Amino acid sequence: MEQQKTVVIGVSGGVAVYKALDVISRLRKANINVHVIMTKAATEFVTPLSFQSLSQNMVIHNMFEEPRAWEIQHISLAKKADLMLIAPATANIMGKVANGIADDMLSTTIMATKAPVMFAPAMNTNMYNNPIVQENMRKLKAYGYDFIEPASGRLACGDVGDGKLADTELIAERVISALYEPKDLKGLKVLVTAGPTISAIDPVRFITNRSTGKMGYAIAEEARDRGAEVVLVTGPSSLKPPFGVKVVPVNTNEEMLNAVLQEYDSCDIVIKSAAVADYKAKNYSEEKIKKGSGDLVLEFTRDSDILKTLGDRKKNQVLIGFAAESNEVLQNAKGKLSKKNLDYIVANDITSKDAGFASDSNKVTIISNKGEITSLDSMSKRLVGQKIFDLVLKHNND
Ligand code: CTP
Numbered sequence: 001m002e003q004q005k006t007v008v009i010g011v012s013g014g015v016a017v018y019k020a021l022d023v024i025s026r027l028r029k030a031n032i033n034v035h036v037i038m039t040k041a042a043t044e045f046v047t048p049l050s051f052q053s054l055s056q057n058m059v060i061h062n063m064f065e066e067p068r069a070w071e072i073q074h075i076s077l078a079k080k081a082d083l084m085l086i087a088p089a090t091a092n093i094m095g096k097v098a099n100g101i102a103d104d105m106l107s108t109t110i111m112a113t114k115a116p117v118m119f120a121p122a123m124n125t126n127m128y129n130n131p132i133v134q135e136n137m138r139k140l141k142a143y144g145y146d147f148i149e150p151a152s153g154r155l156a157c158g159d160v161g162d163g164k165l166a167d168t169e170l171i172a173e174r175v176i177s178a179l180y181e182p183k184d185l186k187g188l189k190v191l192v193t194a195g196p197t198i199s200a201i202d203p204v205r206f207i208t209n210r211s212t213g214k215m216g217y218a219i220a221e222e223a224r225d226r227g228a229e230v231v232l233v234t235g236p237s238s239l240k241p242p243f244g245v246k247v248v249p250v251n252t253n254e255e256m257l258n259a260v261l262q263e264y265d266s267c268d269i270v271i272k273s274a275a276v277a278d279y280k281a282k283n284y285s286e287e288k289i290k291k292g293s294g295d296l297v298l299e300f301t302r303d304s305d306i307l308k309t310l311g312d313r314k315k316n317q318v319l320i321g322f323a324a325e326s327n328e329v330l331q332n333a334k335g336k337l338s339k340k341n342l343d344y345i346v347a348n349d350i351t352s353k354d355a356g357f358a359s360d361s362n363k364v365t366i367i368s369n370k371g372e373i374t375s376l377d378s379m380s381k382r383l384v385g386q387k388i389f390d391l392v393l394k395h396n397n398d
Contacts, residue, residue, distance in 0.1 A: 036059045197235045319344075
């Protein structure tokens with residue numbers, strides 16, 4: 001079993017202090033040991049007792065409190081931490097660290113730790129946009145501190161704008177991924193396509209397919225967490241755009257083709273999980289088609305095979321396609337592998353109940369251009385992404 005990790009959470013004062021409790025509870029559920037340091041201002045918003053109950057560790061909020069152990073507290077926590085998270089991070093704590101001021105428990109611990117430090121800022125939008133605060137953040141980034149950027153929205157003071165603490169689920173996800181993921185894709189650029197494409201018939205109607213984008217988004221997140229530079233070209237999807245990924249939204253086959261070609265030459269690994277429409281309406285009607293008394297017959301014309309275009313232009317990229325099949329799964333997938341000049345094809349049987357569109361899990365078989373076949377059990381789409389990269393890296397290192 002993996003050794004338990006320790007995260008030291010610095011809580012600085014602001015209305016968002018209560019949200020740090022949710023981050024702690026998520027980290028505890030992931031079996032992470034959590035220690036909390038609160039600034040004096042933070043204790044005015046929520047009592048240390050709440051943090052103590054959730055973290056199940058003593059909360060430090062007074063530097064001059066009688067030491068409970070022989071070690072000097074801030075040094076001991078600074079050493080213990082596998083990662084430090086400052087959430088919420090006020091302008092004050094960031095200003096102090098950026099300018100070398102260490103005058104309380106939190107600022108001294110941040111200065112004394114060698115562990116990675118992440119700031120999740122939260123404050124009033126005008127304060128956040130203040131050039132001094134922006135300059136301090138720029139400085140911290142240049143020193144190697146990491147940031148979980150705030151969201152935009154309605155703030156406690158009633159203003160609307162940047163400065164809202166990032167989603168707590170996302171903060172916890174970022175921490176967990178920083179602690180556990182191997183960074184074996186660092187230095188590589190990964191292009192992923194996801195979701196459906198659509199073809200408009202008239203101003204109000206279009207055809208599309210049942211793809212939700214779940215598979216491609218999971219692959220993009222996996223690549224990001226393993227250190228890759230990631231571009232996600234996505235058809236319409238209701239999923240949240242993943243943080244730390246360049247997201248290029250597209251609608252049609254043609255838009256997807258253009259977006260992909262823009263990035264293709266500089267990519268190392270390209271994974272086409274999008275369900276691209278093979279046909280588009282032959283005659284797009286500028287006006288809404290009116291109903292008549294009889295049947296309606298629409299004509300469709302062939303659209304580009306994006307993956308085949310990429311296969312034809314392949315240089316050093318590892319090119320991976322998906323094959324959505326309802327019969328003769330392996331045979332059809334192998335046909336696509338060679339026809340589109342791929343390195344791997346991930347075949348899935350879309351009729352299987354724990355696989356395919358909209359499902360959170362997938363059951364796939366990965367076939368390499370050397371004929372190697374890897375059949376996987378049903379697993380989460382994220383895990384499928386993990387297996388794909390494991391395989392690609394293993395072969396690259398062979
Ligand atoms: N693909 C593509 N462009 C298309 C159709 C498919 O780039 N016009 C890509 C998909 O992203 C996927 C792979 O090709 O990676 C296979 O897609 P799939 O829909 O299974 O196969 P098709 O080639 O469209 O063949 P068919 O629909 O006849 O099974």
